[in-house]
Amino acid sequence: MPPTMPGALARFQDDFARALIEPDAAVTHEIAALASQPAFAVYRNTVMKGCIDALQANYPAVTRLVGEEWFRAAAAVHVRETLPADPTLLHYGSAFADFLARFQPAAELPYLPGVARLDRYWTEAHCAPDENTLDPMAVSRLAPEVLAGVVLHPLGAARWAWFEEAPVYTIWSRNRNGGGDPGADLDWRPEGALLVRPRDAVEWFALDAAGCAFLDACAAGGTLGEAAEAALQAQGDANLALLLARLLKAGAFRENAVQQRSN
Amino acid sequence: MTTVLTAGVSLKPQHYDAAFACPAEGLWFEVHPENYMVAGGPRLAWLETIRSKHSISLHGVALSLAADAKPDSAHLARLAELGRRFEPELVSEHLAWSTWRGAYHPDLLPFPRTSEALVRIAGNVSRAQDVLERRIAIENPSHYLRIDGHSWGEIDFLGELARRTGCGLLLDVNNVYVSARNLGFPAGDYIDAFPGEAVMEIHLAGHTPDANLGEALLVDSHDTPVALEVWALYEQLIRRIGPRATLIERDDKLPDFATLLAERERADAVLRAPLAKAA
Numbered sequence: 001m002p003p004t005m006p007g008a009l010a011r012f013q014d015d016f017a018r019a020l021i022e023p024d025a026a027v028t029h030e031i032a033a034l035a036s037q038p039a040f041a042v043y044r045n046t047v048m049k050g051c052i053d054a055l056q057a058n059y060p061a062v063t064r065l066v067g068e069e070w071f072r073a074a075a076a077v078h079v080r081e082t083l084p085a086d087p088t089l090l091h092y093g094s095a096f097a098d099f100l101a102r103f104q105p106a107a108e109l110p111y112l113p114g115v116a117r118l119d120r121y122w123t124e125a126h127c128a129p130d131e132n133t134l135d136p137m138a139v140s141r142l143a144p145e146v147l148a149g150v151v152l153h154p155l156g157a158a159r160w161a162w163f164e165e166a167p168v169y170t171i172w173s174r175n176r177n178g179g180g181d182p183g184a185d186l187d188w189r190p191e192g193a194l195l196v197r198p199r200d201a202v203e204w205f206a207l208d209a210a211g212c213a214f215l216d217a218c219a220a221g222g223t224l225g226e227a228a229e230a231a232l233q234a235q236g237d238a239n240l241a242l243l244l245a246r247l248l249k250a251g252a253f254r255e256n257a258v259q260q261r262s263n
Numbered sequence: 264m265t266t267v268l269t270a271g272v273s274l275k276p277q278h279y280d281a282a283f284a285c286p287a288e289g290l291w292f293e294v295h296p297e298n299y300m301v302a303g304g305p306r307l308a309w310l311e312t313i314r315s316k317h318s319i320s321l322h323g324v325a326l327s328l329a330a331d332a333k334p335d336s337a338h339l340a341r342l343a344e345l346g347r348r349f350e351p352e353l354v355s356e357h358l359a360w361s362t363w364r365g366a367y368h369p370d371l372l373p374f375p376r377t378s379e380a381l382v383r384i385a386g387n388v389s390r391a392q393d394v395l396e397r398r399i400a401i402e403n404p405s406h407y408l409r410i411d412g413h414s415w416g417e418i419d420f421l422g423e424l425a426r427r428t429g430c431g432l433l434l435d436v437n438n439v440y441v442s443a444r445n446l447g448f449p450a451g452d453y454i455d456a457f458p459g460e461a462v463m464e465i466h467l468a469g470h471t472p473d474a475n476l477g478e479a480l481l482v483d484s485h486d487t488p489v490a491l492e493v494w495a496l497y498e499q500l501i502r503r504i505g506p507r508a509t510l511i512e513r514d515d516k517l518p519d520f521a522t523l524l525a526e527r528e529r530a531d532a533v534l535r536a537p538l539a540k541a542a
Contacts, residue, residue, distance in 0.1 A: 007331075008377065009374060009375075010331040010332075012374060014364075017364070017366070020368060020372075030411070030412065038475070038476055038480070039480055040408060042407045043372060043407070043408075046370040047368045050370065051369060054369070083366035083368065084367040085366065085367065087297045087325030087367045088300040088301070089369065126304050126305070127301035127302060128302055128303055128304065129302040131303075157304075197304065200304075200305045200308065
């Protein structure tokens with residue numbers, strides 16, 4: 001029984017972990033001998049496959065757009081840069097959209113990082129805390145003169161974004177769940193999206209620039225008056241009454257969130 | 264585990280409806296808690312629905328108890344929260360590591376079984392049991408590599424771990440078969456020497472020959488039915504130690520629920536056979 005030096009386990013794990021991800025890494029003789037056994041590939045493959053499978057599961061619209069083979073090759077590059085920090089692999093890939101934005105082979109697909117962001121928003125909405133949504137009646141009961149001073153809080157399971165460069169919402173929604181026709185005509189224009197899980201299932205809607213600015217202001221704690229101002233600044237012709245009605249119907253706000261802000 | 268002595272199956276989302284509706288007596292389900300470490304949403308709601316009718320077991324893959332580091336306290340806290348919420352009959356983990364210096368490697372990685380490792384792992388198991396406020400079962404992993412640095416045999420190592428920490432053991436019979444084939448030792452001897460009184464749960468799963476090396480290297484793939492040789496080892500084990508909670512473990516290439524249930528019934532029949540001595 002050879003005596004072991006203190007810290008031998010940590011050194012083993014440092015080098016074993018490096019050999020898993022970087023086949024050419026310089027490691028101790030002990031680990032190099034292990035990595036030269038053909039069976040070492042079982043660990044290497046399992047770790048890579050587990051990470052790539054997780055990214056593919058978490059980014060289905062990106063996968064459908066680029067094809068499985070391209071996706072898995074790109075994902076492998078990302079995995080080598082960024083291993084999961086959290087063993088709940090549903091959370092893996094928070095840096096994937098940023099990775100795609102600087103991934104040279106994806107340069108000719110400028111909408112891809114935005115599509116990845118919406119896939120990520122779906123996951124975040126899917127596993128956000130359960131909350132009751134605000135009953136639209138709670139707002140319609142308010143007197144018009146108090147409405148401007150009211151603060152509404154977006155649901156924890158609501159995500160929204162505005163994409164200046166491309167019709168990301170249309171591209172994403174056509175490729176999510178294998179649903180729409182990805183080859184259909186596309187009107188190339190800026191678009192926004194709202195994803196929200198009012199109950200069990202994540203639902204999604206197109207959202208204009210006014211809607212995104214409105215929700216940004218609400219999330220920052222602004223009153224409805226301030227949110228309306230932000231919406232009009234983003235989009236001069238915004239129909240605020242219709243916008244608020246749509247957001248309430250979508251379940252974008254938390255229950256018990258009607259507060260008067262006293263100045 | 265005192266109340267669940269029959270056979271259970273792994274639970275995957277594709278089988279939620281069939282699992283909930285299944286009337287089989289004593290049927291229980293095992294899940295990976297990592298798949299339920301979310302703040303809210305339909306996953307937790309589903310598990311709650313299943314739990315309202317069936318017992319469950321939480322089988323962790325990510326505590327990384329064999330890492331030379333304390334278990335991640337946030338991960339342990341989330342596991343404890345799931346324990347409080349779902350009141351599982353059993354909580355188990357592996358004699359392996361996966362998270363190291365903040366990076367999670369989704370596999371059950373090997374290490375040299377030294378006295379240094381034993382001290383570290385015993386400390387980690389005790390810490391986990393303290394936070395979870397319960398006895399946990401530790402599983403023997405599958406082996407693929409010949410590691411020169413072992414100073415303990417696996418059975419002695421697990422037995423000593425159980426003695427020092429009071430933990431139980433989870434004996435995965437398929438892992439024994441796979442390891443025995445890969446490393447060249449008699450699987451039947453391992454089954455006979457395993458400390459039976461510490462066994463809280465048994466796993467049965469399928470394996471496949473490695474894509475490159477074929478039968479020379481079996482992979483613990485959990486994507487096929489339990490092999491005949493593994494059933495024979497299982498019967499040998501139950502004859503010696505008596506009935507224990509037994510899981511049909513399936514993680515990939517899922518068959519329909521009825522097919523899994525048929526394997527579960529086969530295990531159940533072994534557990535109820537007159538030859539199985541009273542626990």
